[in-house]
Amino acid sequence: MEDLERADQIVVASINELTARRGFGPMASSHPPNFQAFSLRDDAEGLWLAEDDGEIIGFAWSWVCGELWFLAQLFVSPDRQGDGIGNQLLRKAFAHAQMRGASIKALITFAFNNVSQGLYISHGLFPRHPIYMVSVPRDRLALRLAEPRLRLEPLTAKTARFDELARIDVSALSVPREKHHRYLLGDSATGGFTIHAGSACVGYVYISDGHIGPLAVRRPDAMGCAFATALSFAARTNSQTISAFLPGASESVLKAATDHGMRITFPMLLMSSRQFGNWDSYLPRNPGFM
Numbered sequence: 001m002e003d004l005e006r007a008d009q010i011v012v013a014s015i016n017e018l019t020a021r022r023g024f025g026p027m028a029s030s031h032p033p034n035f036q037a038f039s040l041r042d043d044a045e046g047l048w049l050a051e052d053d054g055e056i057i058g059f060a061w062s063w064v065c066g067e068l069w070f071l072a073q074l075f076v077s078p079d080r081q082g083d084g085i086g087n088q089l090l091r092k093a094f095a096h097a098q099m100r101g102a103s104i105k106a107l108i109t110f111a112f113n114n115v116s117q118g119l120y121i122s123h124g125l126f127p128r129h130p131i132y133m134v135s136v137p138r139d140r141l142a143l144r145l146a147e148p149r150l151r152l153e154p155l156t157a158k159t160a161r162f163d164e165l166a167r168i169d170v171s172a173l174s175v176p177r178e179k180h181h182r183y184l185l186g187d188s189a190t191g192g193f194t195i196h197a198g199s200a201c202v203g204y205v206y207i208s209d210g211h212i213g214p215l216a217v218r219r220p221d222a223m224g225c226a227f228a229t230a231l232s233f234a235a236r237t238n239s240q241t242i243s244a245f246l247p248g249a250s251e252s253v254l255k256a257a258t259d260h261g262m263r264i265t266f267p268m269l270l271m272s273s274r275q276f277g278n279w280d281s282y283l284p285r286n287p288g289f290m
């Protein structure tokens with residue numbers, strides 16, 4: 001647990017060195033490593049440090065839900081990259097997938113990082129589609145909002161129907177993620193909601209500090225309306241900026257984002273060992289949570 005904060009500093013430094021070098025400016029800032037700590041308690045085999053003489057120089061973190069192994073982070077200190085450390089950490093992380101019997105391997109990386117993409121391709125993970133991080137100032141969004149067509153109802157750990165959430169996840173992602181719903185519902189900074197059309201529950205969404213995601217719907221034709229409904233909710237909070245991660249596979253959500261004045265801030269990329277999930281039915285939370 002004590003290592004996680006130092007590991008997060010490496011991750012932030014490594015992301016910002018890359019995004020600044022590629023002309024996007026700094027992207028990351030330090031946060032309490034809550035999801036890392038949750039994953040460490042849940043399945044410690046998924047977290048690995050590279051150390052040299054007691055100093056942390058690299059970090060790999062993966063989690064598993066059912067068949068799915070997901071690489072949440074793989075980072076090497078900027079001054080130690082290109083020396084085989086990423087390759088070694090990735091081997092450790094793959095051993096975690098094998099140990100847990102996960103048949104799908106996936107991750108989200110930077111669309112502008114040739115090194116990470118080349119590294120993953122050489123290990124059998126291939127590009128599937130872009131994922132765009134988008135954002136809009138709340139004031140600008142407010143001018144474009146129509147009356148929401150769907151309704152949000154608050155989710156709590158006590159009242160949540162985890163079997164229903166699991167069915168939505170299986171149809172959107174191929175795997176249930178009950179432990180991750182419990183993690184989000186235990187996070188006081190995040191609001192969880194089910195999405196309703198009349199009396200039918202058509203999906204769920206989590207919103208924290210103006211950021212929308214994960215959001216999942218039972219059927220892709222509900223995605224555009226579900227996202228617009230989440231935008232309406234987020235626009236009524238105090239957050240100055242409203243943001244989300246949108247799969248390039250969902251035309252309706254990309255159109256809804258553009259219609260609401262959202263701009264692409266960072267292009268990312270989904271890579272996986274094979275096709276999985278319906279990416280017109282799911283918006284990731286971030287590249288680590290998926």
Ligand SMILES: CC(C)(COP(=O)(O)OP(=O)(O)OC[C@H]1O[C@@H](n2cnc3c(N)ncnc32)[C@H](O)[C@@H]1OP(=O)(O)O)[C@@H](O)C(=O)NCCC(=O)NCCS
Binds near residue numbers: 080084086108
């Ligand atoms: C991506 C990262 C973790 C790799 O770690 P690393 O220690 O630098 O990687 P290694 O030296 O072990 O391996 C580099 C591999 O990248 C690949 N690579 C490098 N340049 C490449 C290029 N131009 N085209 C294709 N592949 C390339 C090769 O597979 C190479 O391995 P090889 O030399 O054995 O062929 C590290 O560079 C990093 O932290 N980058 C910034 C943050 C980041 O993008 N992290 C990934 C987030 S998902």
